[in-house]
Amino acid sequence: MKCRLFYTFFVQSIDIGKIIGIIENVRYYNSSAPTVPLFNIISGGTLMSEKLLNYILEKKHHEFRVDYTENLAEEYSKKGFSPEERMADRFERLCLAQVPHILPEEQICYVRTTRQIPDCFTEAEWSEIKSEHFIHELGYISNLSPNYEDVIAKGLLACRESADEYSKRAIDNIIALADRYKAEAERVGRADIAAVLTRVPRYGATSFREALQFFRILHFSLWLEGNYHNTVGRFDKYMYPYFKADMDAGIYTPETALALIEDFFLSFNKDSDLYVGVQQGDNGQSMVLGGIDENGNDCFSELSKLCLIASRNLKMIDPKINLRVSKNTPIEQYMLGTELTKAGLGFPQYSNDDIVIPALIKKGYAPEDAANYVVAACWEFIIPKCGFDVANIAALSFPKMVDNVLHKDLASCESFDDVMAAVKREITAECDRVTESIKNLWFVPSPFMNVMLTERKYKNFGMHGTGIATASDSLAAIKKYVYDEKYITSEEFVKAVDDNFENTPELLDKLRNEAPKMGNNDDAADSVSVALLDMFADALDGKTNCEGGVWRAGTGSAMFYLWHANDIGASPDGRRKGEPFGTNFSASLFAKIAGPVSVVKSFTKQHFERAINGGPLTLEFHNSVFRGEDAISKVASIVKYFIDRGGHQLQLNAVNLETMKDAQAHPENYQRLVVRIWGWSAYFVELDREYQDHVIARQEYTV
Amino acid sequence: MTGIVFDIKEFSVHDGPGVRTTVFMKGCPLSCKWCHNPEGLSPTPEIMVRTARCRHCGLCKAHCSHVDCKPYERCLHACPDGLVSVVGKVWDSDELAKKLLENADFMETSGGGVTVSGGEPTMQADFVCELFDRLSGVHRAVETCGFCGSDKFLRILDRVELVMMDVKLADPALHKKWCGVSNEPILANLERLKKSGKPHIIRVPLIPNITDTRENLFAISELIGDSPVELLPYNPFAGAKYEGVGKIYTLDGGENAHVDLTIFKNAKLKA
Numbered sequence: 001m002k003c004r005l006f007y008t009f010f011v012q013s014i015d016i017g018k019i020i021g022i023i024e025n026v027r028y029y030n031s032s033a034p035t036v037p038l039f040n041i042i043s044g045g046t047l048m049s050e051k052l053l054n055y056i057l058e059k060k061h062h063e064f065r066v067d068y069t070e071n072l073a074e075e076y077s078k079k080g081f082s083p084e085e086r087m088a089d090r091f092e093r094l095c096l097a098q099v100p101h102i103l104p105e106e107q108i109c110y111v112r113t114t115r116q117i118p119d120c121f122t123e124a125e126w127s128e129i130k131s132e133h134f135i136h137e138l139g140y141i142s143n144l145s146p147n148y149e150d151v152i153a154k155g156l157l158a159c160r161e162s163a164d165e166y167s168k169r170a171i172d173n174i175i176a177l178a179d180r181y182k183a184e185a186e187r188v189g190r191a192d193i194a195a196v197l198t199r200v201p202r203y204g205a206t207s208f209r210e211a212l213q214f215f216r217i218l219h220f221s222l223w224l225e226g227n228y229h230n231t232v233g234r235f236d237k238y239m240y241p242y243f244k245a246d247m248d249a250g251i252y253t254p255e256t257a258l259a260l261i262e263d264f265f266l267s268f269n270k271d272s273d274l275y276v277g278v279q280q281g282d283n284g285q286s287m288v289l290g291g292i293d294e295n296g297n298d299c300f301s302e303l304s305k306l307c308l309i310a311s312r313n314l315k316m317i318d319p320k321i322n323l324r325v326s327k328n329t330p331i332e333q334y335m336l337g338t339e340l341t342k343a344g345l346g347f348p349q350y351s352n353d354d355i356v357i358p359a360l361i362k363k364g365y366a367p368e369d370a371a372n373y374v375v376a377a378c379w380e381f382i383i384p385k386c387g388f389d390v391a392n393i394a395a396l397s398f399p400k401m402v403d404n405v406l407h408k409d410l411a412s413c414e415s416f417d418d419v420m421a422a423v424k425r426e427i428t429a430e431c432d433r434v435t436e437s438i439k440n441l442w443f444v445p446s447p448f449m450n451v452m453l454t455e456r457k458y459k460n461f462g463m464h465g466t467g468i469a470t471a472s473d474s475l476a477a478i479k480k481y482v483y484d485e486k487y488i489t490s491e492e493f494v495k496a497v498d499d500n501f502e503n504t505p506e507l508l509d510k511l512r513n514e515a516p517k518m519g520n521n522d523d524a525a526d527s528v529s530v531a532l533l534d535m536f537a538d539a540l541d542g543k544t545n546c547e548g549g550v551w552r553a554g555t556g557s558a559m560f561y562l563w564h565a566n567d568i569g570a571s572p573d574g575r576r577k578g579e580p581f582g583t584n585f586s587a588s589l590f591a592k593i594a595g596p597v598s599v600v601k602s603f604t605k606q607h608f609e610r611a612i613n614g615g616p617l618t619l620e621f622h623n624s625v626f627r628g629e630d631a632i633s634k635v636a637s638i639v640k641y642f643i644d645r646g647g648h649q650l651q652l653n654a655v656n657l658e659t660m661k662d663a664q665a666h667p668e669n670y671q672r673l674v675v676r677i678w679g680w681s682a683y684f685v686e687l688d689r690e691y692q693d694h695v696i697a698r699q700e701y702t703v
Numbered sequence: 704m705t706g707i708v709f710d711i712k713e714f715s716v717h718d719g720p721g722v723r724t725t726v727f728m729k730g731c732p733l734s735c736k737w738c739h740n741p742e743g744l745s746p747t748p749e750i751m752v753r754t755a756r757c758r759h760c761g762l763c764k765a766h767c768s769h770v771d772c773k774p775y776e777r778c779l780h781a782c783p784d785g786l787v788s789v790v791g792k793v794w795d796s797d798e799l800a801k802k803l804l805e806n807a808d809f810m811e812t813s814g815g816g817v818t819v820s821g822g823e824p825t826m827q828a829d830f831v832c833e834l835f836d837r838l839s840g841v842h843r844a845v846e847t848c849g850f851c852g853s854d855k856f857l858r859i860l861d862r863v864e865l866v867m868m869d870v871k872l873a874d875p876a877l878h879k880k881w882c883g884v885s886n887e888p889i890l891a892n893l894e895r896l897k898k899s900g901k902p903h904i905i906r907v908p909l910i911p912n913i914t915d916t917r918e919n920l921f922a923i924s925e926l927i928g929d930s931p932v933e934l935l936p937y938n939p940f941a942g943a944k945y946e947g948v949g950k951i952y953t954l955d956g957g958e959n960a961h962v963d964l965t966i967f968k969n970a971k972l973k974a
């Protein structure tokens with residue numbers, strides 16, 4: 001007989017709690033299939049309506065979309081509308097322009113039927129605004145974690161009582177659209193949906209399904225109002241009471257609950273192609289699971305497990321799953337997370353409560369708020385319900401600081417200590433410059449976000465730190481070859497870098513293949529990174545921003561790993577002009593690294609308690625690592641190792657180089673191939689070539 | 704003392720229990736036609752070119768005066784893409800043990816350890832024994848083809864917690880034909896292993912129409928008795944590295960026949 005290559009799970013009912021036990025016990029030799037496979041943890045089939053899933057995958061709902069291209073800005077400008085009036089009016093018109101559609105067999109409804117959201121201000125008006133204010137990105141509110149919890153519990157009518165005129169209009173429009181959805185549901189014979197919409201969004205949810213539908217309406221409305229990177233927050237925490245009550249009442253079995261969650265997760269993907277960030281997929285629909293609450297209790301529940309499984313089954317890029325863990329997290333949670341990693345989505349991203357919470361407290365967050373942290377669109381740590389931080393307002397390029405020192409100071413530095421002192425001066429000066437340049441911050445007022453985020457306790461700013469490995473390797477190379485071994489003079493080194501190593505192939509070879517690199521647990525490079533991050537934290541410590549908040553140093557790069565790399569030429573680590581940096585907090589792309597254990601060691605030495613804006617280490621695993629009977633527990637063990645060593649944030653990629661290369665050649669065959677980019681996952685074929693190439697380059701050195 | 708190692712792989716998940724670091728010793732007395740590590744065959748350091756990305760600029764073939772390039776026909780330092788390297792590094796057993804033990808904490812967490820593979824570890828038995836002696840705190844495993852004298856075999860066996868031993872072909876003539884040497888010492892060591900009581904796994908590479916025949920598998924099952932067996936499916940990329948070390952892969956490959964696991968008492972297919 002032919003032997004099974006994969007574990008297949010033959011379980012009569014889905015007792016999620018037993019899955020881990022099953023993983024450990026299943027062996028495949030000589031097994032014959034005893035029963036119908038209800039739940040197959042490897043192939044991960046969905047339990048939700050196949051008809052609905054295919055409907056969305058085939059993009060049939062796109063047929064309902066129409067263009068909405070009215071020039072509202074001109075009209076508002078002529079009428080002399082205030083910003084609040086413009087936002088309220090635009091939202092009203094967009095709500096009215098929606099045509100309710102109930103999709104086949106869906107439990108959670110709402111689908112956007114207008115493509116565009118026209119700007120509220122003319123170009124001339126923006127110029128004027130920008131002459132007086134610092135405008136962050138698009139100027140509209142983004143990257144926050146609204147108070148879904150209270151609004152879902154209270155209902156919009158209760159929220160309306162304390163709302164201002166504009167927010168009342170927003171609420172009225174949301175309720176009116178819900179009523180039209182209800183009428184449409186009745187028309188097509190979906191009494192179940194109509195019943196849900198009778199209760200929500202007017203009143204607080206009384207069931208799990210009502211709560212999910214309520215969330216969908218709120219989230220949909222935030223997007224429609226023009227806010228962006230609308231995150232999901234601690235979903236398993238605020239939804240748990242509804243879930244538990246319905247499970248206890250026997251309304252759902254684990255299977256039917258999973259099917260509902262899949263249906264709900266699918267709703268994040270109905271309109272997401274309209275929510276474009278820097279690249280398709282960069283839409284900030286981040287969900288946080290697990291972690292401790294304000295009393296130190298673990299929030300990871302059966303609902304959390306079902307969310308991990310639903311994401312694994314759907315294999316779609318939204319919602320983006322984050323898992324909060326700590327030293328006390330049992331290996332079983334990591335194993336469930338690893339099952340999701342194996343699916344190749346780049347989820348979950350892990351963050352370490354043991355590091356993040358104390359660090360946030362140190363930055364001035366109240367302990368109960370710090371305990372409740374979530375991630376913004378990618379990985380910036382923010383506070384749900386009361387945080388109004390701008391976690392991605394600026395970015396420091398570490399390699400640029402080194403480049404400045406190279407050209408301004410190196411010739412006069414007598415020792416490596418002098419070099420590091422010069423680097424510290426550069427970092428301090430750059431942080432001074434950036435923090436002073438951001439004044440009079442202004443966001444377009446957002447009437448509905450005002451309902452969703454009434455309390456705004458924290459107005460801190462976060463700054464990314466890009467290319468730390470490139471900078472650390474560069475400085476380590478300068479130390480080794482200029483000061484320790486005196487292989488080359490500082491003048492010759494600068495010239496070689498400026499010449500892009502064209503005339504110094506042997507130096508280039510040394511730098512690329514022999515010099516110390518982060519990722520090898522080599523203190524020669526790692527200790528420099530520790531110093532650099534400390535300098536960054538020192539430079540921002542004690543600074544007050546224009547909103548009265550503090551500044552936070554981070555380890556993220558966002559898209560700057562490409563942009564900042566083009567700001568400088570070659571670098572002293574042997575990186576040639578035009579080669580990008582690693583993403584976020586990761587090794588240099590061309591560094592020969594010993595393996596993931598050494599990488600984890602190199603990237604857990606830094607003082608994250610001082611630099612907690614977020615930005616993960618990325619580990620890339622060839623997908624063959626996930627073959628074999630103990631693969632899940634083996635990969636889970638390195639995640640746990642990272643957390644136990646005090647790492648702050650980690651994302652993992654399961655990738656196959658051959659698959660990606662083939663996808664570049666034959667994109668039509670890989671419509672659903674997902675890869676992790678910087679703080680989000682994307683469909684590979686929808687990325688611009690330079691982002692595709694960067695992901696491929698990362699793999700060339702993967703184990 | 705020193706030994707020659709051609710690779711050290713961290714986070715090795717297919718070479719024994721837990722997550723392991725695998726040390727690949729250079730040099731092998733066999734010359735199996737399907738070997739997927741051709742750079743491990745010769746016992747001495749040799750040049751390897753990652754040909755897939757080579758732009759044929761010719762810089763590595765220009766004359767140079769580097770001492771370390773002398774034994775080779777190419778310059779090791781000229782390639783703009785770093786594709787030319789020497790495979791085979793001399794390691795001192797103390798230093799290697801020290802390096803491996805850096806990750807001992809993680810090995811313990813994951814229930815892993817160190818595996819010494821190859822090439823063929825028994826070809827550098829003295830070095831391997833010394834290395835194992837310095838790793839006595841961690842779980843030690845060896846992957847061997849078993850082609851060596853009883854003394855070397857038993858000395859290594861004495862120093863490990865797990866032996867993974869290949870048995871490729873039961874028939875001596877076929878073994879000579881496909882692996883270049885007789886299997887007589889291998890089968891003698893197999894008997895020693897079975898009698899030793901040492902935990903072990905027998906591994907059988909499934910090479911289409913060569914080792915995966917019913918006759919061969921049946922004969923192997925008779926030889927090994929109750930010992931646990933892992934069957935290794937044929938790797939169609941086995942020939943990938945030959946060009947890089949100036950060799951030619953001569954096997955046609957193909958697909959594995961329908962393998963009947965019930966031939967064995969205790970077998971599974973390795974993923």
